[in-house]
Amino acid sequence: MNSADLFIPTDATEKRFIRCIWRVERLHQRPCTETILPKGTVELIFNFSDRITHVDLETGTATVLPDLFLNGINFRPFQLQKQGRQYFFGIQLTTFGMRGLFGAGVGAYHDKVVEGAHVCRSLHALFGQVQARKAFSEQVLVIRAWLERRIAASRSSDRVGRMHDLFSFDRPGELDVARLCREKGVSDRQLRRLSTEWLGMNTETFLLYRKYRTALHLLHRTGFSLGQVGLEAGYYDQSHFIREFRSFTGMTPTAYRASVTGLPGHILG
Template sequence: MEQFYLVPPHSPLRDTLRHCWQMSRQAAARAHETIIPKGLVEVIFNLNDEEPVAAQIEARAFQLPRCFLSGFHSVPVQTWMPRRHALFGMVLHPTAVASLFRVEAADFVNQCLDLTLACPPLRELGEQLLDAADFAQRVQLVQQWLLRRRPEPTAQERLLNQYLNAAAAPGLSVPALAEQLCYSPRQLTRRLRALTGMNAEQTLLYQKYRHATGLMHRTDWSLTEIAHACQFTDQAHFSKTFRSFTQLAPREYRRRKSHLPGHLFADVLESGMSVTYK
């Protein structure tokens, strides 16, 4: 079961919190989930109080922390979920993360940073979420927590958030994007690297990839049409870029995609599990 809460535009948290979600599952078998890079910055609370969640990023295997920060990954995350599990997440605006937790992308890209190390008060919030009666109460708890700490973004930060959250990838060059966001190209690269771990050119390409992934879910367009709509040079360029982020060909992702964009699911047998923690 998935639940979702979108922050309304009149909320005092509109520049801090984008939405909250909860996923809970009780099934006969474990689930293997592949999460391709989604371009979201989210704080995720692991509400499993009985069994840990196994995860792997590239060759590194680990257990998901109770509360972790996940960002603009450039490689997939693999998880092996217990038969019964629950996760709660709050998706934040990128610039809010830096202000709230005093971390930069280098601290959490391509890893699941134990956020209680950077922000100890999250331990108490995590316990409150674990004890909460339902999703609505958890949403209320995180909103109260954020209201006491919410940063006030500058006009430039609002523009940056709008660009990084955009569902479509505008066809801009780095100088044009810098002008639109009121930065010099050098300032833009420095700012984007702090927020996403990528320079300006890489971020532009990443946004095209994200837009293409969304179109594979929202439309029945051909891959050639999607490549053209996202302003890739050609379908080969699109396929190469998509594979570099997901380790999958676009055609394979489209065949295996689930109802949740960016998530691929498969049940696994206990005997088939082999994860070594390092």
């Protein structure tokens, strides 16, 4: 029993709040681990699995995952320890959508797994609605209806759109803070304030993270050498690329490429 489903929104308003809705079902006959590297995502996950343990690899802290939780933006890897049935249904939020939907910036959730009730009390009812549907298409309809209601009630909906436009650009490797300010027509001080408020990090860290994420995905292109990956992502030389990649993942790009699966940022052990 191994299956995966994915819904990517096409509606312009939905796309400002969520990146995708996904579902994964797996059966692990033996104990196994999955190491998840920083991916720059914020995810609300409905956990219908057997017992799965989240391990903070820096502190060694082990926590059994709750039935419904939010995983914020990660700056360091973590590990999942699994056996038996794994059934995750997830909503991958945009960074700005988090604030628009729940009135809280993502900064408070960096490198954390937070029980859903601490994010929003009404999520418990949503959990029951998703659990009651078996078909992925029906579960998606439940989420889209909930999303429509949350967006309509949001006081930040218009600002989410503006922030999405402000921090969206095609080639992060070509940008520094000064150039981003010029292109977007804002001051350094204003951009720094908005970055901290909406992203939970300063502008420089945001740009570094974007370069790292670009490199992470490029490493899955078999035709690219490490040097090409580094240059394409915006690193000025290979040693700079290796150093920055290791600062996020604890491993070199070569070691990561040797252990990759089909999904960027996931290493099965």
